């Protein structure tokens with residue numbers, strides 16, 4: 079599918095790690111010129127990631143993005159409060175933001191994780207049990223970034239210390255008894271409520287239609303947890319991973335997705351330039 083009919087506002091839902099940000103270094107310099115071009119086109123760039131609000135706010139400032147954003151794999155949507163007050167009256171005030179909570183609070187996730195440990199007898203390393211120093215070392219973050227990454231509210235990432243291929247499906251069954259779900263991200267398995275990036279994209283797209291009228295939605299990601307987001311947009315895009323290949327599961331589940339030639343933020347830029355060129359062709 080070609081982007082985008084004239085007159086529609088471009089709405090770009092984008093994953094961060096491995097997509098807009100380099101999978102290892104978290105650098106986004108390669109994406110800067112394309113981000114600036116999006117700004118000139120008055121496109122809305124919606125960050126949609128497993129990151130926390132505390133992690134995303136500094137990034138929004140650095141990237142000079144003034145738009146709603148989706149945190150913790152769809153756990154909550156934050157909207158610039160005054161601009162969206164009339165279009166999302168159900169949002170709760172939260173500083174400069176209005177917040178729509180879609181997820182399940184952390185305490186319930188923790189007790190489910192304890193049960194997984196007991197019933198599977200497999201070592202699980204939970205993010206919340208790591209110190210900021212350990213998170214910093216494991217994820218290549220600064221101590222300050224690790225502190226922000228720990229401020230999770232609706233999502234409990236963990237690592238499974240087992241090579242047994244049946245573990246994931248056994249975990250899924252236990253988690254479902256609690257009305258919760260699992261998703262695989264780039265580095266961790268994430269435990270959360272019945273939310274995903276797709277549900278958040280659906281809710282936010284409705285709000286954006288009320289606010290802006292006709293919009294054209296694009297989604298861009300690199301892993302399996304991006305699949306629900308990619309399925310909710312008119313134009314889904316997969317960027318290649320550092321291996322040089324797109325994520326095989328996402329590729330299979332979203333066969334209509336465009337696949338970039340470049341990896342991470344280089345592929346991201348390539349996709350944006352193509353969309354903007356097509357928009358100009360009309």
Ligand SMILES: [Mg+2]
Nearest residue numbers: 093095096300
């Ligand atoms: Mg990613």
